Amino acid sequence: MGATIRDVARAAGVGLGTVSRVLNSSSLVSPATRRRVLDVIAELNYTPSQIARSFSSGKTLTVATIAPFFTRPSVVERLRGIEVALAAGGYNLVVFNVETVARRDACMRDLPRRDRADGLLIISLAPRPAEAADLEASGMPVVLIDTQSERQPSVMVDDVCGGELATRHLIELGHRRIGFVGDSLEEQRAFNFTSSANRLLGYLRALEASGIAPRPEYECHGIHGRYEARVLAQNLLQQPEPPTAIFAASDTQAMGVLEAARDLGILVPAQLSVVGFDDIDVAEYLGLTTVRQPLFETGERGVELLLERISGAASPPEQEYLPIELVSRATTSQCKM
Amino acid sequence: MGATIRDVARAAGVGLGTVSRVLNSSSLVSPATRRRVLDVIAELNYTPSQIARSFSSGKTLTVATIAPFFTRPSVVERLRGIEVALAAGGYNLVVFNVETVARRDACMRDLPRRDRADGLLIISLAPRPAEAADLEASGMPVVLIDTQSERQPSVMVDDVCGGELATRHLIELGHRRIGFVGDSLEEQRAFNFTSSANRLLGYLRALEASGIAPRPEYECHGIHGRYEARVLAQNLLQQPEPPTAIFAASDTQAMGVLEAARDLGILVPAQLSVVGFDDIDVAEYLGLTTVRQPLFETGERGVELLLERISGAASPPEQEYLPIELVSRATTSQCKM
DNA sequence: CTGTTAGCGCTTTCAA
DNA sequence: TTGAAAGCGCTAACAG
Numbered sequence: 133m134g135a136t137i138r139d140v141a142r143a144a145g146v147g148l149g150t151v152s153r154v155l156n157s158s159s160l161v162s163p164a165t166r167r168r169v170l171d172v173i174a175e176l177n178y179t180p181s182q183i184a185r186s187f188s189s190g191k192t193l194t195v196a197t198i199a200p201f202f203t204r205p206s207v208v209e210r211l212r213g214i215e216v217a218l219a220a221g222g223y224n225l226v227v228f229n230v231e232t233v234a235r236r237d238a239c240m241r242d243l244p245r246r247d248r249a250d251g252l253l254i255i256s257l258a259p260r261p262a263e264a265a266d267l268e269a270s271g272m273p274v275v276l277i278d279t280q281s282e283r284q285p286s287v288m289v290d291d292v293c294g295g296e297l298a299t300r301h302l303i304e305l306g307h308r309r310i311g312f313v314g315d316s317l318e319e320q321r322a323f324n325f326t327s328s329a330n331r332l333l334g335y336l337r338a339l340e341a342s343g344i345a346p347r348p349e350y351e352c353h354g355i356h357g358r359y360e361a362r363v364l365a366q367n368l369l370q371q372p373e374p375p376t377a378i379f380a381a382s383d384t385q386a387m388g389v390l391e392a393a394r395d396l397g398i399l400v401p402a403q404l405s406v407v408g409f410d411d412i413d414v415a416e417y418l419g420l421t422t423v424r425q426p427l428f429e430t431g432e433r434g435v436e437l438l439l440e441r442i443s444g445a446a447s448p449p450e451q452e453y454l455p456i457e458l459v460s461r462a463t464t465s466q467c468k469m
Numbered sequence: 470m471g472a473t474i475r476d477v478a479r480a481a482g483v484g485l486g487t488v489s490r491v492l493n494s495s496s497l498v499s500p501a502t503r504r505r506v507l508d509v510i511a512e513l514n515y516t517p518s519q520i521a522r523s524f525s526s527g528k529t530l531t532v533a534t535i536a537p538f539f540t541r542p543s544v545v546e547r548l549r550g551i552e553v554a555l556a557a558g559g560y561n562l563v564v565f566n567v568e569t570v571a572r573r574d575a576c577m578r579d580l581p582r583r584d585r586a587d588g589l590l591i592i593s594l595a596p597r598p599a600e601a602a603d604l605e606a607s608g609m610p611v612v613l614i615d616t617q618s619e620r621q622p623s624v625m626v627d628d629v630c631g632g633e634l635a636t637r638h639l640i641e642l643g644h645r646r647i648g649f650v651g652d653s654l655e656e657q658r659a660f661n662f663t664s665s666a667n668r669l670l671g672y673l674r675a676l677e678a679s680g681i682a683p684r685p686e687y688e689c690h691g692i693h694g695r696y697e698a699r700v701l702a703q704n705l706l707q708q709p710e711p712p713t714a715i716f717a718a719s720d721t722q723a724m725g726v727l728e729a730a731r732d733l734g735i736l737v738p739a740q741l742s743v744v745g746f747d748d749i750d751v752a753e754y755l756g757l758t759t760v761r762q763p764l765f766e767t768g769e770r771g772v773e774l775l776l777e778r779i780s781g782a783a784s785p786p787e788q789e790y791l792p793i794e795l796v797s798r799a800t801t802s803q804c805k806m
Numbered sequence: 807c808t809g810t811t812a813g814c815g816c817t818t819t820c821a822a
Numbered sequence: 823t824t825g826a827a828a829g830c831g832c833t834a835a836c837a838g
Contacts, residue, residue, distance in 0.1 A: 136815055147825035152817060160823060182585040184815035187524035188830060194563070194585075202552070203545045212540050215566045224585070226531070226561050229552040248519040248531075248561070358754065387754060414751055417695065417724060473831055484809035489833060497807055521831035525814055 135178040144172040155180055195223050195438060196249035198239045200230040200256050200323060201356075204384065205412035206427055210255055210277060213431025221439055223250075230257065233322045244270035251438045253277060258324040259284070273441035277434040279326055285441070285449040287434045289456045291327045294423040295334020295379070296341075297458045298407040301421070302377040303342050306467035307405060310339070311350040311368045311375035313361050313385050328356075328381040331409060335379055350375055361388025362395070369396055369404070376404060376469050383408035383415045383422055390418065390463070401465035411459055419462030426454050472515040481509040492517055532560050532775060533586035535576045537567040537593050537660060538693075541721065542749035543764055547592055547614060550768025558776055560587075567594065570659045581607035588775045590614060595661040596621070610778035614771040616663055622778070622786040624771045626793045628664045631760040632671020632716070633678075634795045635744040638758070639714040640679050643804035644742060647676070648687040648705045648712035650698050650722050665690075665718040668746060672716055687712055698725025699732070706733055706741070713741060713806050720745035720752045720759055727755070727800070738802035748796055756799030763791050 141151045146165060153161050154169045161169075172178075186192045195218055199207050215225050226249060230236045240263045243252055251273040258279040259267055267274050268283045276286035302310050312335050315328035332351070339346050352368060354360040361380060368375060369392060380386035386408030390400060398404050408415060411424035433452065440447065474492075478485045483502060490498050491506045498506075509515075523529045532555055536544050552562050563586060567573045577600045580589055588610040595616040596604055604611050605620045613623035639647050649672050652665035669688070676683050689705060691697040698717060705712060706729060717723035723745030727737060735741050745752060748761035770789065777784065 138815080141825095148816085149818075149826075150824060153824090156817080162823060165823080179582045179584075181815055182583045183520065183524045183527075183529060185817080186585075187520045187814085187832090188816040188818085190520075190817095190830075192520060203542075203549050205540075205542075208540045208545050211564075212566065215539070215564060216568075219566070219572075224563050224565075226563050227548075227552060228561075229549065229556070231553075235556075245516040246519045247516075248523075391754065417728065475831080478809095485832085486810075486834080487808060490808085493833080499807060502808080518831055521814095522833080524816090524830085525832040525834085527814075527833095 135176045137178075137180065140169065140172050140176060140178050143176060144169045192248060192250050193223050194226055194249045195251045195253060195435070196226045196228060196243050197253040198228045198230055198236075198243065198255065198257060200236070200325075202227060202229045204356075205414070206382070206410045207255060209412070209427035210431040210434075213428035213433075214253060214277075214435055215431075216428075217432045217435035221435070223435075223439070230323075236323055241266070244272040244274065247272070251275070251442045253434055253438060254279070254284075256323075256325060256327065258326050260324060273438055275434045275438040275441065277430050280451050281449075283449055285437055285447070285452070287430045287437065287452045287454065289425045289430070289454050291330035292334040292337070294409060294425070294456050295331035295336075296338040297334070297456065298331075298379045298409065298423050299335045299338035300342075301458050301460065301464065302379065302405055302407060303338060303344070305377070305405060305464060307375075307377040308344055308467070309347075309350070309373065309375040309377070309469075310335075310344075311365075311378040312352065312381070313364050313368070313378060313389055314351075314353050314381035315356045316353045316360075319355055328353075331379075331381045356382070356385065358384050358388040358391070361385035362391045363388075365389040365392035366395060369393065369398060376467050377406070377464070378404065379407045381409055383410045383412045383420060386420055386422065386463075387414075387418065390420075401463050402468070405464040405467070407458075407464060415459075416461070421461045421464040422459055423456055424459045425456045429454055472513045474515075474517065477506065477509050477513060477515050480513060481506045529585060529587050530560050531563055531586045532588045532590060532772070533563045533565060533580050534590040535565045535567055535573075535580065535592060535594060537573070537662070539564060539566045541693075542751070543719070543747045544592060546749070546764035547768040547771075550765035550770075551590060551614075551772055552768075553765075554769045554772035558772070560772075560776070567660075573660055578603070581609040581611065584609075588612070588779045590771055590775060591616070591621075593660075593662060593664065595663050597661060610775055612771045612775040612778065614767050617788050618786075620786055622774050622784070622789070624767045624774065624789045624791065626762045626767070626791050628667035629671040629674065631746060631762065631793050632668035632673075633675040634671070634793065635668075635716045635746065635760050636672045636675035637678075638795050638797065638801065639716065639742055639744060640675060640681070642714070642742060642801060644712075644714040645681055645804070646684075646687070646710065646712040646714070646806075647672075647681075648702075648715040649689065649718070650701050650705070650715060650726055651688075651690050651718035653690045653692045653697075656692055665693075668716075668718045693719070693722065695721050695725040695728070698722035699728045700725075702726040702729035703732060706730065706735060713804050714743070714801070715741065716744045718746055720747045720749045720757060723757055723759065723800075724751075724755065727757075738800050739805070742801040742804070744795075744801060752796075753798070758798045758801040759796055760793055761796045762793045766791055
């Protein structure tokens with residue numbers, strides 16, 4: 133426990149530096165010396181102090197991640213990709229769970245400055261211009277996941293395209309009255325989330341491409357969550373001329389839509405088609421048609437980019453897009469109205 | 470960025486110690502001096518180095534958590550409780566995701582030694598006797614969550630009681646042929662998970678208390694997961710004399726059971742009653758009857774105990790039990806066979 | 807109340 | 823190939 137590198141050096145009859153070299157598997161140590169040092173280390177049950185090591189070397193072997201609402205299945209899956217990739221590279225993961233705007237802002241502000249981590253990963257929260265500039269100025273390597281910025285590299289999917297994919301699928305099934313359920317505008321603005329807005333954009337584009345006039349009353353927004361989406365969808369479905377299909381900006385919200393249909397005795401997909409987004413684990417269980425995005429892989433790839441930057445590769449801040457695909461299951465069918 | 474405490478001291482015309490005192494909000498600094506130092510700090514855009522601080526003080530303000538399969542909803546929810554409580558106390562959370570036995574053992578072995586954290590939280594993985602002794606000897610504060618040991622304090626629920634609760638509920642509904650779906654024995658042994666076995670024990674006790682002879686062919690085990698549980702349940706339900714009710718050791722496994730019923734055209738709850746365990750988020754959506762345990766709170770409470778220990782309170786390693794309750798929903802009903 | 811000083815345990819030159 | 827020595831930036835103990 134209490135043994136230090138000095139104790140080891142003394143006991144092995146070598147210099148401090150030699151022990152350090154052995155610890156860092158430097159090649160400039162004779163096999164004999166190495167053996168001796170290793171023996172003493174084992175004998176003394178010595179473990180190098182990580183903090184001292186970090187302090188001296190300036191490397192913490194730790195990466196911080198800002199994750200909004202990290203219990204959301206999509207976020208967890210990204211985090212898993214991050215953790216696995218990080219662990220493979222010998223790095224530790226510090227998680228900052230953001231559930232309030234105050235915490236969001238505090239994390240954005242403080243994390244790059246406090247040098248407890250060698251790098252920073254930010255999930256879904258787009259830095260505002262001033263924040264992006266600060267992040268850049270801080271000098272800490274940063275990679276964005278599921279969002280983007282001019283000044284930091286990012287790993288993401290094309291949400292606009294995803295929205296189009298989902299909506300086009302519904303249009304191809306003959307639907308003309310298609311509703312949209314997405315995040316509340318205030319929430320988007322406060323956290324600076326962007327995916328719901330982009331998916332909405334894709335939805336609008338697909339409608340336009342098919343010459344379908346968008347109806348404002350079909351577009352609804354609410355705090356992200358199953359329950360909130362359920363309420364929104366209930367209203368949507370009780371309009372005089374209700375939609376025959378609904379595109380939800382996430383699988384969680386799609387689940388709320390399914391609940392609303394159940395509440396109102398509306399059969400899915402016979403009377404209502406529903407498409408989600410993400411393809412979280414439970415989507416398959418529910419037979420939910422959705423737009424799949426590679427959640428785990430975004431985390432993994434984000435780590436790769438970050439570790440490159442940490443080791444000095446100063447590549448330009450590029451946006452990297454991972455592929456998405458529509459997964460057609462049992463909640464969508466031909467429009468029969 | 471590059472400014473150190475020395476620069477601040479020089480620029481403010483004070484000693485090093487004074488700046489340090491200001492940083493640590495010591496009361497022994499005159500308001501005037503404090504003001505001056507604070508001004509210089511702002512002017513120089515100085516941020517104290519956390520690593521240097523940790524190194525010098527010996528405190529990292531970080532807690533490590535070993536979490537097996539941290540994407541499982543129940544684990545995530547515990548982690549959220551941990552993160553929230555830790556953040557409130559100014560601590561950071563480092564997550565170690567364990568998905569293999571090798572990693573489990575490595576984490577158990579290394580984490581208490583590497584002094585990158587002030588304390589350690591272990592979820593669901595019971596330390597083996599030798600490990601528990603090592604943990605104790607390491608001197609690092611440790612708290613166990615959802616598992617226990619003689620030598621470390623822990624926060625848990627009474628899984629045996631939970632198993633009884635679930636099974637008794639089924640018995641009271643008139644069921645006599647009750648199946649059990651739980652974790653594979655090899656997996657339990659390899660990771661040293663205990664909850665599935667305890668829930669099984671509760672199941673057996675409840676049967677015994679009602680004079681129902683347990684049937685070996687009704688007790689099945691498989692790798693934890695929805696798919697695996699589905700396969701197990703399919704077999705269970707295709708026996709010559711299939712059970713009329715199934716108690717699954719987790720909600721995830723209960724979902725597999727529901728899928729199996731669906732596969733075989735068996736109506737739930739009319740022809741089959743199903744009870745899960747945990748009450749994860751999706752349980753309500755599915756109308757799953759289950760045994761609710763306070764997941765978030767176990768994490769929260771674990772942190773409280775850990776922070777107490779970190780700040781020196783050397784209370785004896787007690788087991789703390791949090792309450793559970795049966796939540797009766799739509800997957801259980803009177804036995805009609 | 808404040809300045810000075812001695813480390814914390816390790817990495818990393820720099821000589822030898 | 824090795825030893826010695828200079829910090830890394832801060833906290834805390836001690837003097838004043």
